[in-house]
Amino acid sequence: MNSSKSIASFFAALLLMLAPQAVFAQANPANIEPMAPEAATPQNDVSPLVGAGERGDAAAGADAYVPMGPEMIKGQPESGAFGFQEQYSKDGQYALWMHNAILLPIITVISLFVLALLLWVIVRYNRKSHPKPSRTTHNTLIEVIWTVVPALILLVIAVPSIRLLASQYEAPPADAVTIKATGYQWYWTYTYPDNGDFEIISNMMPEDEAEAKGFPAQLEVDNRMVVPVNTPIRLQTTAADVIHSFAVPSLWFKLDAVPGRINERIFQVEEPGIYYGQCSELCGARHAYMPIAVEALPRDRFEAWVRAQGGTVGDEPAGETVELGEGAEAADGAGEDAADGTESEAEGAENDTVAVGARGTGRRS
Missing domain, CATH: 2.60.40.420 (Cupredoxins -  blue copper proteins)
Known part of the structure; x- marks a missing residue:
């Protein structure tokens, strides 16, 4: 029993020691250095x-x-903005149209209908105006309506939704x-x-x-x-x-x-x-x-x-260098050096060349 209490006390003390550090880290995240490696070429x-x-x-x-x-x-996000950002892709424009032209009107109509129905029930069927409770157990017409109408609403929503989902994963x-x-x-x-x-x-x-x-x-x-x-x-x-x-x-x-x-x-x-x-x-x-x-x-x-960045376009050969001086010539094997992000020095070159490779950028100036 005493050993169990000792173990519990140990973990409680450990938690008390670590908790302030965790809180400090969350409150001051800027003090935690990112783990990104130093980049080679701005x-x-x-x-x-x-x-x-x-x-x-x-x-x-x-x-x-x-x-x-x-x-x-x-x-970009705007402070205090309410709603979606302006869309600059076809999928986004279609989704925004679907929201504004289909979802928002349907949601508005349903919300107003439910609110009106609730107010009508409160006024029409309260104890004062309707002292004798209704004993209605079912109504075929109402049951058909509240089955068919939601099904149609779901169908109207489903057709453009499926189209939007399909276009995103083509x-x-x-x-x-x-x-x-x-x-x-x-x-x-x-x-x-x-x-x-x-x-x-x-x-x-x-x-x-x-x-x-x-x-x-x-x-x-x-x-x-x-x-x-x-x-x-x-x-x-x-x-x-x-x-x-x-x-x-x-x-x-x-x-x-x-x-x-x-x-x-x-x-x-x-x-x-x-x-x-x-x-x-x-x-x-x-x-x-x-x-x-x-x-x-x-x-x-x-x-x-x-x-x-040292990359290629189309059928261009890989591993070409970016010249930083006039008259520079690429050395044999510059392609392999460029893929590794290392500097290649060309023998006999009048000026240095830099191969911008796999990790080839740093901070913009």
């Missing part, structure tokens, strides 16, 4: 590409990637761009297997830095997930530690990221711009500080961005 520090022939000339010109500024923000078309989003505590990485398999590391931008640049605090990131507009995006999600959830409300997209499993859905952004989201699955002390930023670009600028 996104904005990559010089305009100088590739082979026409590709280099185009990338170094008007089509070179420049990160969008705060004036291009389109999808097989990706041949021209879809594949992106793999991996959730970590507490940041995201984005891999582009169709474009050389390079990887972007995305952390929340410090609040003071974001506000100084005109971006919303706790939503802006150091490196965004960049996608082409009007192109199907095949997004695959997974996680490295606990369950996360990739959610961007203005694109009508939410997909869980589960360790050891790949989930997949397609979406398509209709307009260039910046669209914010957040991890939507409780994942630890810094769950609220794990934002998502999607930057949608015209196709030519997206391809320039891909090349700036």
